[in-house]
Amino acid sequence: MAMSMGAARRGKPKIRPPKRPTSETPIKDTWSKLAHAIREIQNHNASKLSYEEHYRYGYNMVLHKHGDQLYNGVKALISEHLDRLAEEKIVPTFPRSGGTRGAGKLGGGAEAIERALEGDRFLKAIKSAWEDHTGSMRKIRDILKYMDKGYSTANGLPLIYDVGLTLFLSHIIRSSKHPIHTHLISTLLSQVQLERDGETITRSTVRECTDILLRLNVPEREGGKTVYVTDFEPEFLRRSAEFYGLEAVEELDKNDAAQYLRRVERRLAEEADRTVHYLSTTTHPALQELLIANLLTPHLQSVLDMPGSGLVTMLDSDRLPDLRRLYTLYLKVPKDEGKTALRTALRADIEERGKAVNEGTIERNDAGPSTATIGQDDEDDPKGKGKAKSSSTSASPISNAINSALRWVQDVLDLKDKFDGILETAFMGDKQVQVSINEAFQSFINANPRAPEYLSLFIDENLKKGTKARSDIEIESALEKTIVLFRFLSDKDKFERYYKNHLARRLLYARSASDDSEKQMVTKLKMEMGFQFTQKLEGMFTDMRLSNESANSFRNYQNRHGTISIDLSVNVLTASYWPQPIVATSTCTFPSALQPAMETFQKYYDSRHSGRRLTWQGNLGTADVRVRFKNRSHDLNLSTHALVVLLLFEDSKAGDSLSYSEIKSSTDLPDADLIRTLQSLACAKFRVLSKIPKGRDVNPSDKFEFNESFTSPLARIKIMQVASKVESVKEREETQEMVDEERKHQVEACIVRIMKDRKTMSHNDLISEVAHQLSSRFSPSMSLIKKRIEGLIDREYLERTNDMGSYRYLA
Amino acid sequence: MSQEEEDFVLLESSDGYTFVVSKKIAIASGTLKTMLDEEAAFEEAKNKTCKIQQRGVILLKVIEYLAYKVQYAEFNAEDIKEDFSDRIDPYIALELLTAADFLEA
Numbered sequence: 008m009a010m011s012m013g014a015a016r017r018g019k020p021k022i023r024p025p026k027r028p029t030s031e032t033p034i035k036d037t038w039s040k041l042a043h044a045i046r047e048i049q050n051h052n053a054s055k056l057s058y059e060e061h062y063r064y065g066y067n068m069v070l071h072k073h074g075d076q077l078y079n080g081v082k083a084l085i086s087e088h089l090d091r092l093a094e095e096k097i098v099p100t101f102p103r104s105g106g107t108r109g110a111g112k113l114g115g116g117a118e119a120i121e122r123a124l125e126g127d128r129f130l131k132a133i134k135s136a137w138e139d140h141t142g143s144m145r146k147i148r149d150i151l152k153y154m155d156k157g158y159s160t161a162n163g164l165p166l167i168y169d170v171g172l173t174l175f176l177s178h179i180i181r182s183s184k185h186p187i188h189t190h191l192i193s194t195l196l197s198q199v200q201l202e203r204d205g206e207t208i209t210r211s212t213v214r215e216c217t218d219i220l221l222r223l224n225v226p227e228r229e230g231g232k233t234v235y236v237t238d239f240e241p242e243f244l245r246r247s248a249e250f251y252g253l254e255a256v257e258e259l260d261k262n263d264a265a266q267y268l269r270r271v272e273r274r275l276a277e278e279a280d281r282t283v284h285y286l287s288t289t290t291h292p293a294l295q296e297l298l299i300a301n302l303l304t305p306h307l308q309s310v311l312d313m314p315g316s317g318l319v320t321m322l323d324s325d326r327l328p329d330l331r332r333l334y335t336l337y338l339k340v341p342k343d344e345g346k347t348a349l350r351t352a353l354r355a356d357i358e359e360r361g362k363a364v365n366e367g368t369i370e371r372n373d374a375g376p377s378t379a380t381i382g383q384d385d386e387d388d389p390k391g392k393g394k395a396k397s398s399s400t401s402a403s404p405i406s407n408a409i410n411s412a413l414r415w416v417q418d419v420l421d422l423k424d425k426f427d428g429i430l431e432t433a434f435m436g437d438k439q440v441q442v443s444i445n446e447a448f449q450s451f452i453n454a455n456p457r458a459p460e461y462l463s464l465f466i467d468e469n470l471k472k473g474t475k476a477r478s479d480i481e482i483e484s485a486l487e488k489t490i491v492l493f494r495f496l497s498d499k500d501k502f503e504r505y506y507k508n509h510l511a512r513r514l515l516y517a518r519s520a521s522d523d524s525e526k527q528m529v530t531k532l533k534m535e536m537g538f539q540f541t542q543k544l545e546g547m548f549t550d551m552r553l554s555n556e557s558a559n560s561f562r563n564y565q566n567r568h569g570t571i572s573i574d575l576s577v578n579v580l581t582a583s584y585w586p587q588p589i590v591a592t593s594t595c596t597f598p599s600a601l602q603p604a605m606e607t608f609q610k611y612y613d614s615r616h617s618g619r620r621l622t623w624q625g626n627l628g629t630a631d632v633r634v635r636f637k638n639r640s641h642d643l644n645l646s647t648h649a650l651v652v653l654l655l656f657e658d659s660k661a662g663d664s665l666s667y668s669e670i671k672s673s674t675d676l677p678d679a680d681l682i683r684t685l686q687s688l689a690c691a692k693f694r695v696l697s698k699i700p701k702g703r704d705v706n707p708s709d710k711f712e713f714n715e716s717f718t719s720p721l722a723r724i725k726i727m728q729v730a731s732k733v734e735s736v737k738e739r740e741e742t743q744e745m746v747d748e749e750r751k752h753q754v755e756a757c758i759v760r761i762m763k764d765r766k767t768m769s770h771n772d773l774i775s776e777v778a779h780q781l782s783s784r785f786s787p788s789m790s791l792i793k794k795r796i797e798g799l800i801d802r803e804y805l806e807r808t809n810d811m812g813s814y815r816y817l818a
Numbered sequence: 819m820s821q822e823e824e825d826f827v828l829l830e831s832s833d834g835y836t837f838v839v840s841k842k843i844a845i846a847s848g849t850l851k852t853m854l855d856e857e858a859a860f861e862e863a864k865n866k867t868c869k870i871q872q873r874g875v876i877l878l879k880v881i882e883y884l885a886y887k888v889q890y891a892e893f894n895a896e897d898i899k900e901d902f903s904d905r906i907d908p909y910i911a912l913e914l915l916t917a918a919d920f921l922e923a
Contacts, residue, residue, distance in 0.1 A: 053859055053860055054859045054860065054861060054863075054864050055861060056860055056861055057860065057861045057862060057869070058852065058853040058860035058861065058862050058863075059849075059853060059862060059868055059869055059870065059871070062852075062853070063871060063920070066920060145857075146860075149852040149855065149860075152848070152849070152852060152922075153920075
């Protein structure tokens with residue numbers, strides 16, 4: 008445009024054509040000059056060459072349509088040069104060891120070092136050939152720049168530099184004349200192997216050679232990937248797999264589990280390091296996978312089970328770093344196999360430990376003199392409850408039983424603490440592992456049929472006054488832990504029953520250490536189980552509170568209606584809140600000395616509440632009474648029953664005695680209660696009655712007299728009512744019966760609740776719904792639910808519908 | 819950078835004219851750039867002298883263009899006010915074209 012405009016303006020259209028450059032030089036000469044130049048470049052004499060001149064030659068050849076001659080000529084020159092390089096530089100450095108070598112260890116010591124050096128020399132030769140070649144190729148590319156532009160690209164041929172790379176591959180790496188390829192791959196592999204065996208190799212050389220392989224691409228028809236990927240990697244992985252497969256077996260044999268895992272960890276790190284430093288990072292995932300597949304996956308179980316060092320031992324000795332290593336390594340195993348194996352093993356181990364704890368308690372029970380046959384004696388044993396802890400001198404069966412209960416809970420708690428700690432530090436709080444741990448605890452805790460009782464006893468021990476001097480914080484944390492165990496219980500209703508019993512005792516005998524702790528515990532239970540669960544427990548607290556409040560108003564009442572001879576304080580209990588055995592009506596004829604006071608209270612109570620019936624429970628109260636013995640007077644604190652018995656002797660003279668049957672007829676106490684009361688008076692630590700004949704057991708033929716010569720350094724004496732804390736076998740059966748009875752009602756209530764809502768329901772749906780709804784309290788058996796359904800059909804709450812296995816609710 | 823700016827090379831025409839040119843401007847031509855590449859180390863790079871098989875008048879215009887190219891290298895097309903084609907004498911246009919092709923200018 009500009010030119011033509013310029014021409015038009017000046018009106019001088021004649022433009023001299025430029026002379027065709029250098030058409031005077033014949034093509035043949037041009038080529039021979041160029042070829043010479045290329046050889047000079049290959050011999051590192053580029054600085055003697057004029058770039059302009061040779062560029063011009065190339066330029067002219069392309070311009071004069073001799074591109075193909077130039078292109079192919081250069082190719083031939085490069086090939087020739089490469090062959091010479093191979094011949095002169097590489098072949099002499101071939102390592103002696105040859106190309107074919109198994110994955111086995113390459114001899115150690117001097118030979119290995121020798122081999123490492125040889126390999127290094129060879130790899131260095133390859134590398135220097137590569138550098139030589141690429142160096143000259145760069146210059147050739149520069150000179151023939153115009154050919155690339157004007158010929159190669161135009162004809163769809165690869166640029167000359169890339170041709171150089173391809174030629175390097177075919178003439179050096181995959182040379183058909185020399186076994187360079189085999190040597191190269193095997194040398195690389197053996198260098199890696201040498202390093203794996205602990206020898207030192209020159210990493211940089213290996214790195215440079217793998218770089219070459221990464222830089223070169225195989226021809227399109229072979230996939231066009233890098234030589235590294237096609238020629239080296241598969242072989243490398245195969246060798247590695249072979250090596251690690253063998254190593255795993257060998258090392259497992261030689262090492263214990265912890266050492267083995269450490270080794271695996273180190274190998275993983277080493278190989279990761281290797282891929283970063285002198286292989287390709289693309290190999291990393293495959294290599295790690297391979298390591299895990301060879302070192303871990305096939306041996307998951309054998310590492311866990313390894314005797315004397317496996318999981319059990321690690322747990323035994325709290326080897327947290329080892330456990331942590333185990334966990335992190337197992338986590339790497341694909342498809343969660345490692346974790347599953349770990350979880351299964353962990354679960355089995357905890358269950359094993361739990362079983363030991365369970366058996367420990369049973370053994371300790373059996374070790375004591377008390378078994379089922381002496382069960383009755385347990386109750387009558389004069390040792391009081393509060394002394395269970397301190398009575399080491401004459402360990403009675405009861406205290407044994409209590410101790411074993413406490414020990415069981417403590418053992419379980421310790422176990423739980425241990426595994427919580429391990430979970431936190433070694434297993435990174437893994438939720439799935441936690442589930443396994445919890446399942447294991449649940450399973451072994453519920454395998455102990457006495458777990459609910461033991462747990463309640465443990466709480467009792469912690470809430471009771473005067474057991475151990477403990478800080479509130481300690482108690483708080485102990486309770487917190489028991490709640491955790493409570494969650495594992497499946498028979499929560501059973502626990503409730505025991506807890507109610509223990510709580511009742513604590514409240515009535517004023518043994519609670521602190522109201523706050525009691526209430527906290529109830530709150531905790533409420534949070535776990537909901538309002539219903541603790542309703543009755545709270546009712547018990549309310550009763551106690553109201554009774555305390557009414558004590559004052561009763562005093563006022565006495566002021567107005569005449570006082571009574573004794574100081575009476577009454578706890579009014581709502582029968583439905585308190586546990587059955589406590590409020591069960593027991594007969595007792597109260598002596599005349601007590602009658603007026605009782606009547607006064609009865610009047611007082613009737614005046615305030617109408618339509619309520621009071622029943623006097625002598626077995627629950629205590630009395631303070633001053634008794635004059637020969638030497639001095641003592642203040643005795645004893646149970647109401649004991650007082651009733653003691654009052655019979657009020658007027659007796661020395662030598663007067665009462666027989667068992669006389670006592671029974673005047674007090675009307677049931678045998679069990681009477682025997683216990685007499686034992687606490689005549690056979691325990693403080694013997695205010697003498698038994699004839701002497702002995703520990705009370706028989707119907709025995710006689711009793713007042714022990715006037717009783718002495719004691721204490722002014723105030725507390726005579727403990729003997730009461731069993733751990734249930735005897737018989738009691739336990741009773742409890743079970745009661746629990747079963749209550750469950751029947753609960754199941755029925757549940758069925759009715761569901762059916763009222765749904766009207767009709769299939770058998771299976773109903774059963775699963777019932778089981779589901781009750782699961783928080785206990786796990787009802789199929790047969791129990793079935794029986795209850797039958798029962799409800801009999802009583803016409805339900806009827807069978809026409810289609811099989813369905814029920815309809817009858818309003 | 820400053821050293822490179824101060825670096826000069828000698829361009830020699832076929833009819834004996836020599837031009838002292840800032841290297842920065844010279845290497846705006848692809849051919850001259852490779853020619854002067856110190857790593858490849860050809861004769862020209864060593865002597866910092868390039869013999870160009872063009873007449874001095876052509877080489878002068880080429881250098882003028884290279885300077886123009888460097889000056890506006892970082893400009894947007896619409897910001898360039900002067901048109902280099904205005905400076906080209908039609909008599910040398912064809913010869914200049916050949917030179918440009920050769921020198922990758």
